[in-house]
Amino acid sequence: MSPHQVTIKDVAVRAGVSRAAVSLAVHGKPGISAPTRARILAAAGALGWQPAPGHPETGTIGFVIRRPAHQLGLEPFYMEFISGLQSEVSARSGALLLRLVRTLDEEIDLQRHWWRTRRIAGSVLVDFRAYDPRGPLLARIGLPAVAVAHPSLTGPFPALWTDDAAAVRAAVRYLAALGHRAIARVGGAPDLGHSTIRRAAFRAAMREAGLDADRQRDTDFSGAAGARATRSLLTAERPPTAIVYDNDLMAVAGLSVAAELGLRVPADLSLLAWDDSQLCRLTHPALSAMSHDIHAFGAEVARALYGVLAGDRLAARPVPTPTLIPRGSTAPPG
Template structure:
């Protein structure tokens, strides 16, 4: 460690210049690979800089050049902290993002907020203080109020959601409508005619899209009108919704859930109420995490690789940061039906 001249880490450009026998300006040019210094001088400067362990002060640099270079990507999530830990989706999504960021030496700046207003505020703050070089935005609603704010901020952004919702921001999405349709057709083929859906909050865009596709598919196949129960995605509400559905007079023979947490909870409820799965009742989860393989019987699910999805989102953001907004985004692979033990032909 003989290279550390100043263990305190207080080396400035002036000191490097002095030791190298040149001026501050030359050091600056040399360090930034700009023309204006001879190869010999450049080499000498770099050598001295390395010896002193000098690294340019980021604050000073961004102050003078107005070109801050941070390697952080922002992600604001407006959900309660508890849920983040419980829902496998977010963790896999985040690790997918991190897998791309890590190889590019970027970090993820993660913030949980209460509501959309706070989210916009946080985002603005990050933008102004140059703490992030881009951002990932999730959970779009219809006519999402964040869209104009994001556009005004001029920060590179990737929206996670269907183009109908993301107002022209570069987006990555899955074709939930197609997946739902596939699921409904599959259940109908198994003889089910009374379906139900345990969905997310109607305000959330992707939940609304799924509901619409669900209703359309049910109608298209002339099945009985389907009940749709909104939830907040939590296991508790998934359980409650299932309980309500199973207790009703005309109880459904198949239930589609909007995530795997609720499906797991729903399966427990069915067991607890003595409704046998899959002979009397079929259950189909969404977001196929390892949870689905652990239940008994294992949950059939609309499966997609959330890790890869997150990576895809991060990759698009990186490309936008590097080359500008060339790409308008693209759809990720449509979730695929993976039948396991909770779906079967109706007797």
């Protein structure tokens, strides 16, 4: 068994003791006899296992996001997700170490540095690409981590994810049931795994409904890019009567573009957002959205990572699928 695969549970089994006894032994705490402590340390040495920095129930969690600082502040998803992470970390008297970087190489270097200098007990990994090098590279150094992505993308790390394909299908079927025949999608960064999943699901759902599946635009998730994509769609020879967005910020930008072009929402154009942050309720009309509890998602990811640090073998699992919340921005086409 290689060191990065070994957990506190493996040491406990080899030494014939509980995980609590292993924790006492390796952290030099009283409560076990000298022979038992020696047996546990010998088992840990034989397996090549070392405890994470800090107690596994209170350690520092690393979280790296590849975004410009000014853009992160505008993204409701990450604000809610970080809030959920922090709520669980604070409840355990732990700490959240957050860093913004621009490239994947920067993130890999930072994760390696944090782990080798024992700044963190483990990490939450997000924004997986279709072919992402972080899995094998970070697992090789023994970094404990939980991935937020479909397990087909995350390599050796346990994963929690939302079923984006099912949510996209629900969005398309809803708009088609309203009578829309020209439906478009404004997506996020094309190299991200969940963008690939949503793009394929949109194409499949549109073809299943007998509709043109080619009205899709890729962006960087920003409001400016969302506005440009919306303007491109609405000034095309065959403009859509409904648009699905990959986040709320772009949907709000799309609402502004519709007003700029003299289109009424929802009489002339239906708009459907994704994530259902407070932004969706502050617009006029209020935005229909694919809604999920992002704060709870963040908290669940933090709990899962603390479980991994404590020696649990976490099985990949989905969290609740986003559900449709109809509001004033969607209606049958005029």
